[in-house]
Amino acid sequence: MRVGLLGFGTVGSHFYELVRGRQDVQVKTVLSRRPRTGVDARVTANVQDILQDPEIGIVVEVMGGLHPAYEYVCAAMRAGKHVVTANKLLMCDKYGELVSLAASCGVCLRCTAAVGGGIPWLTSLAGAAQVDTLTAVEGILNGTTNYILSAMTRRGIGFSEALQEAQALGYAEADPAADVDGLDARRKLSLSADMAFGVILREEEVPCLGIGHITQGDIAAARDRGQVYKLVASAARREGRVSAYVCPALFAASTPEANLEGTGNLITLYGERLGRQSFLGAGAGGWPTGANVLRDCLAVNGGCESFYASAMVPQAVDNTAAEGKWLFRVNGAYTTKRESVAEAFSDYARCLKEDPCAFMAQMR
């Protein structure tokens, strides 16, 4: 199968290297504004050279961003080409539209690399959803915040220092807000929940609290209780309601979550019959992510002609019935409370008016 590759950044260039020398998947044309040396494929700045090439069967979109990725992906499917993308922003924002378009065009649409880097998470999730009723998906979905929290916990450094370190190592963006505020994790959670439950969630309905307010004092106090902070994204379905939120959470030091180091991801599904299944691995990086893109191309080669899931019913996020136990820090004093996710986030909004540095975490 010949591939048209849209984008030649970290993921694109690693995907290209992985494919080089293969017979089953070959990159024929690369879309790049800049000329690329050492690339054994046609390099063009005109996307039509890919969209109108009948030899190209798969379009791999690793440009990132919503536009023009969205327009290119739609045009590729309308031209009868299968699409593989690593773009979680695109998949999350245009989920229903893209899945419908793939179905009506009779092409395969895959996005395994959009969640969990190199972990075969979305494929495993989709497989589980086909044979079982899934009740929850959750996990540590953002490697940057896990790196920061691990560094703060293991080495006792402060948030700013840990963030600077993550940026120096290339883990965090120059503008780290999407990671630190939990928006990246929320996006990956929405996409996972959509596939797990056959729904379409609106990302912006998912309440989201990042790690920006965690202090060294919080972490030390948790350590004294044998607990560790992690940023967790969680979605569950119960009696037709779907709850979803992103929030720091306290884990006992003996749990797999508490011991996840560096930029790793740990993602878990719960099925009525499968029970708990967890998946650990590198949540980012050119090689792992490129490998998942390649795996999607091989699935297309193997005859895959559809999206992972077919059901998708728009569903409002409803956190009123999902209970939890919560830790609040307001003006330096800790209190705990058992209440619904919706109530906890409301309480926290009130706390912030009293103390702009207030902090909340779920107690697992």
Added chain:
Amino acid sequence: MRVGLLGFGTVGSHFYELVRGRQDVQVKTVLSRRPRTGVDARVTANVQDILQDPEIGIVVEVMGGLHPAYEYVCAAMRAGKHVVTANKLLMCDKYGELVSLAASCGVCLRCTAAVGGGIPWLTSLAGAAQVDTLTAVEGILNGTTNYILSAMTRRGIGFSEALQEAQALGYAEADPAADVDGLDARRKLSLSADMAFGVILREEEVPCLGIGHITQGDIAAARDRGQVYKLVASAARREGRVSAYVCPALFAASTPEANLEGTGNLITLYGERLGRQSFLGAGAGGWPTGANVLRDCLAVNGGCESFYASAMVPQAVDNTAAEGKWLFRVNGAYTTKRESVAEAFSDYARCLKEDPCAFMAQMR
């Protein structure tokens, strides 16, 4: 797709329940010596009713044992039927022959449920092997021994008591030797290594030490050092050599392995580019295992027409270059030594002559 179901024990009956009411996969005929009530399918004691039925596209073999499962599976493939099996003994013993036969018959052969119960381990492993060079596979592959070791570690009970408990709960067989001596784990390791490295290992060449010699004293001494015993099966490929062994191992209390409770499995692959990926879940049980059998049937439905791997070169196990650090207990005294896996198992054989209760573990 119509299914012929060979066997109606734990896995077979749970698979049947999972499939009931589905349109995409339907059980048409069940092979069972006994009549079965409440089964909405033809029940026969004559396997020819399945093998000669042109409507049946998939034969699901969950009888267990080598014979007549082997003969039935071969006959099914020769009759042009796809085969899904959960039978690790069969797959391990006849690996090369069955994979070749599937290829020559042009049918799909799948056995995901043979390793890791409901965990999508073999599918993930095969997917990883298609896009990366794998360097190692290892893990806690036997739920019964994990239950016994967890009970001994967490609750301080002795080996015999823990084993009796496992038997009473239905986790351990009346004859627990295959679990306790590590033979079940070795079989699952061989199958995993075959797929990971594109080889055929001879199971009996893999040195294997079970958990029968671990005492409460060993476990308490480890606890004092912040360590936990687990039974680990490990295979690695380096410079063309494949090492493989099964042995108790000591893990730091903070590792995911140390914190795996009950009958869980935790299986890990290492790839040159993917890094470490781990998979956790229920390693046994009718529902999870039946779900993986169903997933294999859906893969056949989705157009899968081959085995997971195509390469398979017979390869001798070579443990002379794989180094480790080992703990020996002989006549009540502990010593440690850094040496190859081959040397450690030789040393242990000598220790056993001196002290029939001698114990060895790898220090991770």
